[in-house]
Amino acid sequence: MSSATEQKIIDAAVRLFASQGYDATSVQEIVTAAEVTKGALYHYFRAKDDLLFEIYRQLITAQSADMDRIIELGLSSADTVREILVSLVVSTAERVDETAVFVREMHRLDEARMTEFRAERRRYHETFLGVIEKGQADGEFSSAVPADTVVRIAVGVVNQLPVWYRPDGAKPPARLATEIADFVLAGLTGS
Amino acid sequence: MSSATEQKIIDAAVRLFASQGYDATSVQEIVTAAEVTKGALYHYFRAKDDLLFEIYRQLITAQSADMDRIIELGLSSADTVREILVSLVVSTAERVDETAVFVREMHRLDEARMTEFRAERRRYHETFLGVIEKGQADGEFSSAVPADTVVRIAVGVVNQLPVWYRPDGAKPPARLATEIADFVLAGLTGS
DNA sequence: GTGGGCATACCGACCGGTCGGTAGGGTGGG
DNA sequence: CCCACCCTACCGACCGGTCGGTATGCCCAC
CATH class of the missing domain: 1.10.10.60 (Homeodomain-like)
Structure with a gap:
């Protein structure tokens, strides 16, 4: 409250x-x-940096909830990856400022909060990783590129989004999300 | 000097x-x-922020020179993209600290330097964009995903590299570079 | 002897955080 | 019904300390 x-x-x-x-x-x-x-x-x-932590908490909570919700739908690997990416891009576009702060000032958290935060991020990464590895094991995705690199690439784009995304730009968020998802899926299924 | x-x-x-x-x-x-x-x-x-600008200048100068050198080789589009990505990833891994500072503190530049810097970055992006668009026009690459989105994805990964790359990690820079290039090229040629 | 390459002492602005205080709505005993 | 009491929400002047930057001068190579 x-x-x-x-x-x-x-x-x-x-x-x-x-x-x-x-x-x-x-x-x-x-x-x-x-x-x-x-x-x-x-x-x-209590202090200025409580503000930072609160901003992070709101952001991470929302993103984790989104991903969990999507995984529970039980879609195919490709559709799961697509939905995760689209929701991640769209929600990030809605919160560019929060994401910009998060990416730039993350390292300013104190030890305890940093540990807590890293655990949450790790959980997010490993869940995403699991989805991709499952798709590779099933033969739905190519195994040419290791799953962890794919996760890094996907998360990388999203975190850099505040640098270039403008709400009044030519491409609406949903369009961007689709393009990014298309590209990642092409990389996963192709070759 | x-x-x-x-x-x-x-x-x-x-x-x-x-x-x-x-x-x-x-x-x-x-x-x-x-x-x-x-x-x-x-x-x-003259001032503390001259240090920032000098750090950026060294980084951008080196990266632009790398890309120009590669383009002049006159390779195929796929090989040009591959070489650009590999050289970008490897040189970024060699300069993680500079890149981390660059990504996080860029916005602190004053108006004049920001303009100068943006022009340089724009030039870099458009050169890279040109390479991909040429590959698409030649039919060497798929046109499914717009070239500018591909550039954004590629630059995004590289800029986020300082967040997760560790020099003593399991994968040496050259390996990472290859994996990233493989993935991007799969996305460009597939489907 | 003089000028580039520094060292040292110091300044004023500003910042995060504190602290004594207040306004006003709820509440329970008479 | 009411008023004494209290508690939460909030105010804003102020403090100790730090920081970027400067003023001044030494010193040695040429």
């Missing part, structure tokens, strides 16, 4: 962190943008 | 920026790590 004030602060923080970076954004800037005061911020958050 | 002191400063800066981030690294830390003093740093650089 998060109050309206709390969400306003997070929204402002995401926007500012994405455009200027975490360290370059002062707490004062955040509260000014959120139209609250420092007192309010430190009432809800 | 850069003096030994100048290069020591840049090397130390790259290492520290990569592990802690630009803002979280103080000028004092840099000069201590480089075993020089602030006087020396401000003798060679």
